[in-house]
Amino acid sequence: MVVIEDIWKELEEVKDPEIPVLSIVDLGIVSSVQLDSTRIVVQIIPTYTSCPAMNVIKNEITKLLSEIGEVEVKIVLSPKWTSDLITEKGKKILKEYGISPPNSDFNQEVECPRCNSKDTFLVSNFGSTACKAHYKCKQCLEPFDYFKCHK
Amino acid sequence: MQTENIYQYILRIADDSFILGHRLSEWCGHGPILEEDIALTNFALDFIGQANILYDYCAELKKNVTNADEIAFLRKEIEYKNLILVELPNGDFAQTMLRQYLFDCFRIHFFDMLSNSSDDFLQAFAQKALLETKYHYKHSSEWILRLGIGTSLSNEKMQNALNYVMKYSNELFFMDEVDQDLISQNIGVDLAIIQTIWEKEVVAHLTKANLKIPSEKNTFYVGRKGKHSEFFGYILTDVQYMQRTYPNMQW
Missing domain, CATH: 3.30.300.130 (Fe-S cluster assembly (FSCA))
Incomplete structure (x- = not known):
């Protein structure tokens, strides 16, 4: 059954x-x-x-x-998908994979998935896929993908 | 009649996205810097994605149409209802960004209002497309400022682009009996309202970017009636080539 x-x-x-x-x-x-x-x-x-x-x-x-x-x-188009629908487990998996998980609001600082520093800057809002932006960490100097806040 | 009007209405949105998406895809591999190449092709992907969803829905509405590909690739020139603005050549980066900014500023208000449509499909579609349009708008409006107040050369290029593109913007607000019918049922959007907001915003932003608003404006409204510029035939030759050469082909 x-x-x-x-x-x-x-x-x-x-x-x-x-x-x-x-x-x-x-x-x-x-x-x-x-x-x-x-x-x-x-x-x-x-x-x-x-x-x-x-x-x-x-x-x-x-x-x-x-x-x-x-x-x-x-x-289907409805309900509308937003980045808030990614589960906590999903966010953890993203981070371990090297993608910074989406913040819940646009104004929050983006965290480096490698060294956890919030001293990062936006390189481009458009990255390797539609859902990601391209960032760089000022602390560890690594470039990384950020899963965009989308809501 | 009702279905025909909704079909026409959706086709206009879809054709704008489809043709602009194609134009932007022409930048692939030619962007001024790598990040911008990726940004422009991301834009293109979003617009083609929008067109795909809308053409799929159009195909459901019409019994004699098989699928989205048939609508996208097998119509005659006069059956495409996009604006002249979106079929204008890319020109240089300034011209592409200026066209993009004028269009994004329109789309953001259009989708915002369409998000309250009484039609379930249009409402869901607009709510979804609005999110990515916000990213487009942010990007193109920032470039207008950056280039407008950048150097004397970048300002000159932006001013030339503005003088060329701006006169095609009137068509964004064209309305006919299709619009009136759907507005009366709270399905469609009253573009006259958007025009007022758009003009105010665009003039303020362009002025902030040290650009002079040209006074010359076209008064013809032909795109929505299926009449196109001399550039359009070349676009169709490109996008229809595969389906015309290998009928019913699929990826």
Whole structure:
């Protein structure tokens, strides 16, 4: 007997292809899971309108869950994704991976994920992916990615 | 009729994003510095992403249309409803940023108001797109200041760009019976309200950047009717090439 908690647990196996350590559950893009006897409906919300990873994620979920039952994955625009939906666990994983996790407001100082210094500066608001900005630490001099505050 | 008006309305937003996204993508590999190359292609990605979502929805609205690709790549010139402003050539960096600033300043207010639309799709879309538009606006408005008050050369380049681009800005506020119908149902946005806010903000910002506002303005409104500049055919040749050469091809 499959219960909804099992599905959520399975979904933690699906990672964001652009941040391969972070699960889509911790990224906060799984907005709902419905289980109706053997039929599973998963709704996911894009981080940015342009997120090119959505179709890959959709295929991954379908592949993984089709072993359990019939699967439908819907990409929906509502509820709106914001960076506040990233879980505390997700933020910890991001930091360990070398990406500074998003602050909860735009005015907070960005922390270096390597030496924890807040003495950092913005190099560019546009980085290697739509969701990241490019920063540099003035203390340890390392450049790093910052997961942008998006809300 | 109702569906047709919503379709046309969404198509206008989508075509603006699609064509501007294409123009910005032309900067890929040509940015003045690496960070700016990445920024401009990030912008392009956002705009193409917006167009993708909107064309998908348009395809759902029309029974005789198969998918977003068909709308994006297989229409005739007169069926594209974008503004002339977004199809203008990139020119130099000053011209690209100036066009971007004028458009971002419009879009930020447009999406803000559209976030209260009574149409569920448009409301959700606008709320989402507004977030990335804020980042665009911040970036382009900072460049206007930086270059406007930078050196005499950067100021001169910005002034030339402004003299060329500004006269195309009137079209941003064009409204016809499609707009009126959707405004009356609280679906669409009254662009006259945005025009007042936009003009005030743009004039203040450009003045702060030591730029003189040109008085010359175009009075034609053709983009929304499917009439385009001499530049548009070349854009279509580029973006439609793959679908026309290999019909129904997919990545």
